[in-house]
Amino acid sequence: MAQRIRFLFLFWLTAFRLFAQTAGDSIPTERRYPLKAFIVPAALAGVGTALLGHPTREPFTSTGHVSAADDYLRFGPYGLRVALQAAGVKPAIKLGDEIAVTVLSNVVMGGVTEGLKRTVQSTRPDGSNRRSFPSGHTAVAFTGAELLHQAYKHKSPWISIAGYAMATATGVLRVANEKHHWADVLTGAGIGIASVKITYAVYPVIKRKLKRHRKQPDK
Template sequence: MSKNYFTFLATLILFFNFSQRGLTQVKDSVVIDSISSKKPVIQVTNRKSFKSFLPGIAAAGYGLIALTGGPLKNFDHYIAEKRNERRPNFNTYADDYLRYVPFVALYGLEALGVKGKHRIADKTGLMLLSGVLVMGSVSIVKKATDKERPDHSDFVSFPSGHAAIAFAGAELINQEYGDISPWYSVAGYTVASATAVLRVYNNAHWFSDVVAGAGIGILSTKVAYLVYPPLKRLLTGQKNLRLSAAPFYQNHAAGLSIAGKF
């Protein structure tokens, strides 16, 4: 890849990792306590916890502003032109797999004995809820905006679903393991940023598409952490889900088996 794209990747990593951690050291801890503590705690999020949403809001807002034209849309075309000049025939399927790496890492760290903020059952619940939110949001916005891809293949360019999924997973890693070591957050956001770069480099998305997708992914996970505790109590009537999860491989297909009592 060219130097410009390495700069692009580094910028995404720095923005999403250090803005998430530097803007406020308070994640969604008041909500997390209501999941993990022995007695449910219901508190109103304070101003600092709201600030943790700002990077995601800014990224999603960037994409929406670019839809209206002006300098941001011109920058989209500038990036696309540079890509076409330097790597017109570039194509890879790596981004199709990279977007899921943070989710795999969530279970991989658990298997290695690295304990996050929640047990595996609650991590699974948070992951599933985040996935529903991110895919629902992406699908609705794609249909509403009807934006053509830079390769002219269809009209579902905005926002990038790959970037949204990858950054939703990165934010899960950040929420669960970021307080243990910031390098877990850096690793998650590095993979997500690489996914976003490859979507642009594959000529599948404009720059603003992947930035907006990143914002939607982050916000989806943050909302999942907010609504998961009351939703779980509403659906199960109990604090802790009795779930077990185990990977399996059968007939050349891999998957995750989840069983439990509700």
């Protein structure tokens, strides 16, 4: 099972990478997403799937419920983006594009996460259900952190660090609360980051096709 999941994830990344090579200018300034941009999410998901079903995937300690902060902290990077916008700190892309990539990134992330949950049916550490792999909370948090990074990396690295710190804390709390294994949160993090990078790569294609469609005269 783990080998099949790794293959599907790598195929997912490769397919979008090949499609993105025809995308032209990506937002905001990069021409093409280099393959190295996917090394980190691929490594996270690869390690996570390698740990799936392995004894080391058990939580670091049996602590029960530690805190409900993870239910709210996963939205922290999104909240920080809103706060920066409200404070007048402009992102690297226009508001309309920012909203579009946010929606598309979460659609991609949600589809992959839900598909794996239904397919793998891994039992949570607390035994509550069989929707453990991958971690949806972590995927949401890292999607938000990567979106924050893409929008404000031109301003300060500390903005990106803050977003990823909140995302990492979300994943750690999911394990501490016995809701997820390490395999779940690592894979969720990889899915979240990859979903944003894929969206940034293919969004220009979607945008150009929509523009062409609008310019076509009515028959």
